[in-house]
Amino acid sequence: MINIYDALRESHDQQRQLADALIQTQGETDQRGQIFQQLKLELAAHATAEERHFYIPLMMSDDGIDLSRHALAEHHELDELVETLEATEMSSPVWLVYAKKLAHEVHHHLKEEEHKFFQMSGKILTEQQKQQLAPQYLEDFQAQKQRLAVE
Numbered sequence: 001m002i003n004i005y006d007a008l009r010e011s012h013d014q015q016r017q018l019a020d021a022l023i024q025t026q027g028e029t030d031q032r033g034q035i036f037q038q039l040k041l042e043l044a045a046h047a048t049a050e051e052r053h054f055y056i057p058l059m060m061s062d063d064g065i066d067l068s069r070h071a072l073a074e075h076h077e078l079d080e081l082v083e084t085l086e087a088t089e090m091s092s093p094v095w096l097v098y099a100k101k102l103a104h105e106v107h108h109h110l111k112e113e114e115h116k117f118f119q120m121s122g123k124i125l126t127e128q129q130k131q132q133l134a135p136q137y138l139e140d141f142q143a144q145k146q147r148l149a150v151e
Contacts (some may be wrong), residue, residue, distance in 0.1 A: 004054055004125070004133040005118050011046040011141065012110045018042060019103035023096065032090055036099075040082050043106070045144035047075040053137035054121070061124045067117055074109045081105060 018039040025032035055071055058064030081102040088095045125133070 001131055002134045002138075003130040004137060005122075005130070007134040007137050007141075008046075008050060008054065008118075009114065011042060011050075012114065015039065015042050015046065015106055015110060019106040023100050023103045036085065036090075039102075039106075040086075041145060041148050043078055043082065044148055045141050047078070048144045049137050049141035051075065052140055053133050057129060057133060058121055058124055064121065064124050067120050071109075071113065071117060074105070074112075078102065078105055078109065 018035055022032070022035045022039055025035060051072060055064075055068040059068045081098060085095065085098050085102065088098060122130075
């Protein structure tokens with residue numbers, strides 16, 4: 001049976017691949033636009049579902065509050081970078097600068113989650129919670145992707 005960490009890692013792997021692919025693109029191309037839209041969708045759906053089904057349960061414990069606040073702040077920073085990219089012409093040289101910053105921050109956040117937050121949360125969540133949160137996260141993640149894809 002899949003646990004919450006396995007479920008989160010699936011999206012993390014997709015985010016890494018898309019972030020890396022994005023910074024390999026050149027100029028205003030359909031490919032750049034498609035990859036950016038995929039990454040934007042993946043980040044947004046993941047953040048919403050992760051906050052609801054991983055960080056909020058962690059916040060129920062005093063030991064999880066600071067950890068969760070830090071992660072939520074990083075999600076907000078990623079959102080702001082996505083907004084900056086949306087407001088910048090894709091053909092502009094500065095667009096790639098922002099894209100590289102986004103890719104760097106995505107990699108940093110995911111590494112920190114997997115190497116720090118997961119370990120700390122493993123001491124807070126029960127085994128039962130780890131199992132129960134996975135399907136809840138996955139269902140919400142898919143619902144968010146569908147909702148955001150039509151917006």
